[in-house]
Amino acid sequence: DQQVKQNSPSxxxxxxxxxxxxxxxxxxxxDYFLWYKKYPAEGPTFLxxxxxxxxxxxxxxFTVFLNKSAKHLSLHxxxxxxxxxxxxxxxxxxxxxxYNKLIFGAGTRLAVHP
Amino acid sequence: EPxxxxxxxxxxxxxxxxxxxxxxxxxxxxxxxxxxxILGQKVEFxxxxxxxxxxxxxxxxxxxxxxxxxxxxxxxxxxxxxKLEDSAMYFCASxxxxxxxxxxxxPGTRLTVL
Numbered sequence: 001d002q003q004v005k006q007n008s009p010s011x012x013x014x015x016x017x018x019x020x021x022x023x024x025x026x027x028x029x030x031d032y033f034l035w036y037k038k039y040p041a042e043g044p045t046f047l048x049x050x051x052x053x054x055x056x057x058x059x060x061x062f063t064v065f066l067n068k069s070a071k072h073l074s075l076h077x078x079x080x081x082x083x084x085x086x087x088x089x090x091x092x093x094x095x096x097x098x099y100n101k102l103i104f105g106a107g108t109r110l111a112v113h114p
Numbered sequence: 115e116p117x118x119x120x121x122x123x124x125x126x127x128x129x130x131x132x133x134x135x136x137x138x139x140x141x142x143x144x145x146x147x148x149x150x151x152i153l154g155q156k157v158e159f160x161x162x163x164x165x166x167x168x169x170x171x172x173x174x175x176x177x178x179x180x181x182x183x184x185x186x187x188x189x190x191x192x193x194x195x196x197k198l199e200d201s202a203m204y205f206c207a208s209x210x211x212x213x214x215x216x217x218x219x220x221p222g223t224r225l226t227v228l
Contacts, residue, residue, distance in 0.1 A: 036219075041221075042221050043118070043120075043205050043207075043219035043222050044157065044205070044219045045219070046216045046218060046219075049216055089157065091157075101159040101162055101172075102149075102157075102159060104156050104158070105156065106156050
């Protein structure tokens with residue numbers, strides 16, 4: 001089941017630069033997308049989300065872009081900080097209600113180095 | 115800040131034994147979930163629970179699995195007869211179902227089946 005794909009298993013970025021994490025999906029019924037951050041031995045921590053009626057959502061250093069026609073979303077982190085080093089998961093949920101299961105991508109490990 | 119808690123953090127059991135994983139969701143949340151992550155794999159949805167019944171379950175969630183909300187605060191996942199392939203991190207999550215899909219995850223229980 002490859003409904004949500006994160007094709008880059010890892011990304012290395014210098015501190016202060018932009019980190020861009022990408023995610024593709026195949027199911028047109030998804031209408032809500034989320035990014036989670038995960039440190040080792042911890043649960044996923046919610047970062048930012050976007051509804052399919054929008055193409056951009058911003059929260060501080062984090063911006064998520066959604067391109068529905070391409071079924072693609074990306075997370076931009078500017079500026080990147082060493083504390084951002086973690087695994088980032090893209091997740092998608094279907095239409096209607098707040099009780100939908102989340103379908104996760106495989107994750108991208110981000111390393112921000114000084 | 116309210117958070118989802120899970121106990122135990124690590125459970126070791128023998129194949130064929132029953133285990134119960136415990137979760138305390140955020141107190142005003144109405145929707146509860148279990149996910150699992152086998153080492154090196156994606157976070158996978160197991161089951162969602164609302165109003166004292168299962169809303170949805172995945173094909174992983176077979177007759178060996180059950181969930182219960184025994185009181186006003188706990189949410190449990192029981193595996194009746196564990197198999198080696200049940201070894202994974204199990205995450206509990208909750209949300210208030212208010213139209214958005216952000217789910218808040220606990221730190222996880224690492225289940226090791228020997």
